[in-house]
Amino acid sequence: RNGRVDLSHGSGGRAMARLIADVFHAAFDNDWLRAGNDQAAFDIAAGRMVMTTDGYVVSPLFFPGGDIGKLSVHGTINDIAMAGARPLHMSASFIIEEGFPLADLCRIAQSMGEASRAAGVPIITGDTKVVERGKADGVFVSTACVGVAPAGLELSGDKARPGDTILLSGSIGDHGVAVMSKRENLSFETEVLSDTAALHELVAVMVEAAGPAIRLMRDPTRGGLAATLNEIAHQSKVGAHVEESAIPVAPQVAAACELLGLDPLFVANEGKLVAVVAAEAADSLLAVMRAHPLGRGSARIGEIVADEHGFVQMTTRFGGGRIVDWLSGEQLPRIC
Amino acid sequence: RNGRVDLSHGSGGRAMARLIADVFHAAFDNDWLRAGNDQAAFDIAAGRMVMTTDGYVVSPLFFPGGDIGKLSVHGTINDIAMAGARPLHMSASFIIEEGFPLADLCRIAQSMGEASRAAGVPIITGDTKVVERGKADGVFVSTACVGVAPAGLELSGDKARPGDTILLSGSIGDHGVAVMSKRENLSFETEVLSDTAALHELVAVMVEAAGPAIRLMRDPTRGGLAATLNEIAHQSKVGAHVEESAIPVAPQVAAACELLGLDPLFVANEGKLVAVVAAEAADSLLAVMRAHPLGRGSARIGEIVADEHGFVQMTTRFGGGRIVDWLSGEQLPRIC
Numbered sequence: 001r002n003g004r005v006d007l008s009h010g011s012g013g014r015a016m017a018r019l020i021a022d023v024f025h026a027a028f029d030n031d032w033l034r035a036g037n038d039q040a041a042f043d044i045a046a047g048r049m050v051m052t053t054d055g056y057v058v059s060p061l062f063f064p065g066g067d068i069g070k071l072s073v074h075g076t077i078n079d080i081a082m083a084g085a086r087p088l089h090m091s092a093s094f095i096i097e098e099g100f101p102l103a104d105l106c107r108i109a110q111s112m113g114e115a116s117r118a119a120g121v122p123i124i125t126g127d128t129k130v131v132e133r134g135k136a137d138g139v140f141v142s143t144a145c146v147g148v149a150p151a152g153l154e155l156s157g158d159k160a161r162p163g164d165t166i167l168l169s170g171s172i173g174d175h176g177v178a179v180m181s182k183r184e185n186l187s188f189e190t191e192v193l194s195d196t197a198a199l200h201e202l203v204a205v206m207v208e209a210a211g212p213a214i215r216l217m218r219d220p221t222r223g224g225l226a227a228t229l230n231e232i233a234h235q236s237k238v239g240a241h242v243e244e245s246a247i248p249v250a251p252q253v254a255a256a257c258e259l260l261g262l263d264p265l266f267v268a269n270e271g272k273l274v275a276v277v278a279a280e281a282a283d284s285l286l287a288v289m290r291a292h293p294l295g296r297g298s299a300r301i302g303e304i305v306a307d308e309h310g311f312v313q314m315t316t317r318f319g320g321g322r323i324v325d326w327l328s329g330e331q332l333p334r335i336c
Numbered sequence: 337r338n339g340r341v342d343l344s345h346g347s348g349g350r351a352m353a354r355l356i357a358d359v360f361h362a363a364f365d366n367d368w369l370r371a372g373n374d375q376a377a378f379d380i381a382a383g384r385m386v387m388t389t390d391g392y393v394v395s396p397l398f399f400p401g402g403d404i405g406k407l408s409v410h411g412t413i414n415d416i417a418m419a420g421a422r423p424l425h426m427s428a429s430f431i432i433e434e435g436f437p438l439a440d441l442c443r444i445a446q447s448m449g450e451a452s453r454a455a456g457v458p459i460i461t462g463d464t465k466v467v468e469r470g471k472a473d474g475v476f477v478s479t480a481c482v483g484v485a486p487a488g489l490e491l492s493g494d495k496a497r498p499g500d501t502i503l504l505s506g507s508i509g510d511h512g513v514a515v516m517s518k519r520e521n522l523s524f525e526t527e528v529l530s531d532t533a534a535l536h537e538l539v540a541v542m543v544e545a546a547g548p549a550i551r552l553m554r555d556p557t558r559g560g561l562a563a564t565l566n567e568i569a570h571q572s573k574v575g576a577h578v579e580e581s582a583i584p585v586a587p588q589v590a591a592a593c594e595l596l597g598l599d600p601l602f603v604a605n606e607g608k609l610v611a612v613v614a615a616e617a618a619d620s621l622l623a624v625m626r627a628h629p630l631g632r633g634s635a636r637i638g639e640i641v642a643d644e645h646g647f648v649q650m651t652t653r654f655g656g657g658r659i660v661d662w663l664s665g666e667q668l669p670r671i672c
């Protein structure tokens with residue numbers, strides 16, 4: 001009707017059933033969805049499972065290098081991957097504003113379907129709610145994912161120990177800058193693209209190579225690398241010491257950050273990971289990461305140190321020292 | 337700050353970490369959350385798992401008999417239970433409007449925590465996003481749940497066969513009427529309360545008693561009993577025949593429906609289930625359902641018939657016949 005979502009699409013009637021079949025089932029394309037039950041079933045072997053969820057409210061919905069759909073698949077897979085686990089299946093819950101263009105909804109669903117197929121993680125169950133015009137902002141998506149962790153591997157934020165090495169899988173700031181430049185209508189000579197990517201295959205080769213020498217992994221999303229390092233320090237009751245010159249930032253991202261008044265340390269990433277690893281395993285793991293397409297820009301950025309205050313310290317490019325605190329205030333709302 | 341959620345609560349900084357710890361972790365209270373990792377892990381035996389998700393956008397957030405928090409726990413557990421499965425763990429993703437009162441957020445989180453503890457289904461992982469004032473409506477919650485299905489039991493919407501009996505676990509219309517009466521500021525002599533409840537324990541005794549004689553179960557939420565019967569007819573390529581006089585409707589719900597211009601057949605329920613069972617097992621199963629606190633009002637409401645058109649037919653209270661179609665249009669937006 002007029003090519004827009006209306007309230008009947010969320011009412012439990014025939015219009016909803018059609019929207020789900022024509023837009024979502026068509027795009028996600030698997031037999032679990034086609035079965036049309038209230039839940040989806042799958043067989044599993046005994047072992048350790050992991051579960052996670054994220055909501056996505058990014059604005060704008062489409063940005064250079066990605067869109068809310070791709071993000072909602074990659075981001076949630078990444079939180080599973082950060083346990084060293086293999087993601088198996090996802091769910092997707094949509095909250096849609098009345099009047100939202102069906103063409104945009106299809107584009108988002110198609111993008112999710114592609115991302116999920118590329119990752120090998122089917123979206124097996126979902127939900128669709130519609131709220132009145134002005135009661136949401138286009139579309140919000142919440143995805144959840146389950147996966148299996150390899151036996152004997154228990155990565156956790158509290159496992160960093162003084163002397164451990166901190167590795168980063170590539171340049172920081174790309175995602176946040178891509179979204180902000182679209183939002184602010186900026187254009188740069190070299191367009192900055194979101195780094196949105198599913199990291200589970202990179203993680204699989206890392207786990208295979210280094211196993212339990214990996215203490216923990218984390219994806220530096222909201223709050224950026226700074227938040228991730230502070231979380232690790234806080235959870236593990238240690239400090240961290242990083243070298244600014246070792247942290248990769250693409251020149252166009254650095255330039256955009258200048259212009260936008262952002263510090264790349266605090267800007268969200270959607271296709272990068274931080275790994276804390278036993279020092280003796282760092283070199284060989286770094287080589288493995290660099291050999292993977294999503295880890296080509298990997299770098300050793302610093303180390304874990306003993307510090308009862310849990311400070312994250314940085315040696316700046318000019319040789320000075322600086323404490324890297326959490327982001328305070330509201331630097332970048334709705335970046336993911 | 338002013339007792340309201342602000343954008344910094346969603347930014348990945350210290351304010352967000354505090355909100356999550358003080359409001360959500362305090363209310364949900366389990367070690368998975370306290371571990372503070374990007375995902376939560378649990379051990380499982382080999383078998384058949386089920387997964388589901390629902391979003392909750394009910395307006396108003398608090399209504400007679402429940403609130404969005406309780407609903408978001410019960411509703412998602414129920415979709416797991418409809419597979420005959422035992423729910424294990426949940427996730428919860430919050431999208432919060434800037435300015436939302438922290439006291440209300442706490443109340444919702446507490447209510448979720450209580451519901452999850454009462455059901456024995458911990459909320460082990462979550463997410464918190466904040467959007468600008470006017471870009472959401474208070475708070476939206478999306479929950480996902482995983483569970484385990486008993487070996488050999490494969491309930492599915494396509495398994496209804498002519499001759500099967502249709503059972504309903506109690507009166508219909510309560511939830512939708514409770515929400516609508518609050519929304520429309522109506523008061524009745526006898527207040528109508530939402531029937532929101534977690535049905536997995538009722539389901540467990542049903543499965544124990546009747547096992548594979550149960551063809552399928554479904555909770556008649558959005559679109560009400562009418563939608564559920566039509567879905568079953570459509571999936572199983574059969575018809576259904578129900579007796580209006582056999583379908584329990586509380587007198588105050590019937591009266592409120594008159595006043596509000598609603599047909600209880602189309603009104604959402606949040607603590608009821610429909611079971612299609614082999615005829616020979618119906619009597620004993622009905623007795624088992626009636627012996628459970630959440631199935632006290634159970635009734636045999638009709639049977640599955642052969643019908644290539646998939647019609648749901650009803651013998652009315654006055655002995656006439658009527659076809660019960662899907663809900664068309666937008667009878668009850670944001671009822672769950």
Ligand SMILES: Nc1ncnc2c1ncn2[C@@H]1O[C@H](COP(=O)(O)OP(=O)(O)OP(=O)(O)O)[C@@H](O)[C@H]1O
Binds near residue numbers: 033093094389411
């Ligand atoms: N956006 C979506 N993407 C993929 N599948 C979806 C989506 N929305 C709904 N579905 C699927 O469609 C079917 C019907 O979903 P629906 O939400 O109506 O079921 P329900 O959760 O039992 O009902 P309710 O949400 O009213 O409680 C389910 O199989 C569900 O997984």
Ligand SMILES: Nc1ncnc2c1ncn2[C@@H]1O[C@H](COP(=O)(O)OP(=O)(O)OP(=O)(O)O)[C@@H](O)[C@H]1O
Binds near residue numbers: 054079361461
């Ligand atoms: N509303 C909530 N209820 C319960 N736990 C929550 C809630 N929000 C977040 N959490 C938990 O807090 C921790 C941090 O969550 P956060 O969302 O910051 O992690 P993340 O998903 O890795 O980051 P991002 O969402 O930026 O991608 C996780 O353990 C998460 O499960």
Ligand SMILES: [Mg+2]
Binds near residue numbers: 415555557
């Ligand atoms: Mg259901």
Ligand SMILES: [Mg+2]
Binds near residue numbers: 054075076079221
């Ligand atoms: Mg995340």
Ligand SMILES: [Mg+2]
Binds near residue numbers: 127390
């Ligand atoms: Mg649903």
Ligand SMILES: [Mg+2]
Binds near residue numbers: 079082218219
């Ligand atoms: Mg993460």
Ligand SMILES: [Mg+2]
Binds near residue numbers: 038390411557
């Ligand atoms: Mg449901």
Ligand SMILES: [Mg+2]
Binds near residue numbers: 053054
């Ligand atoms: Mg999150």
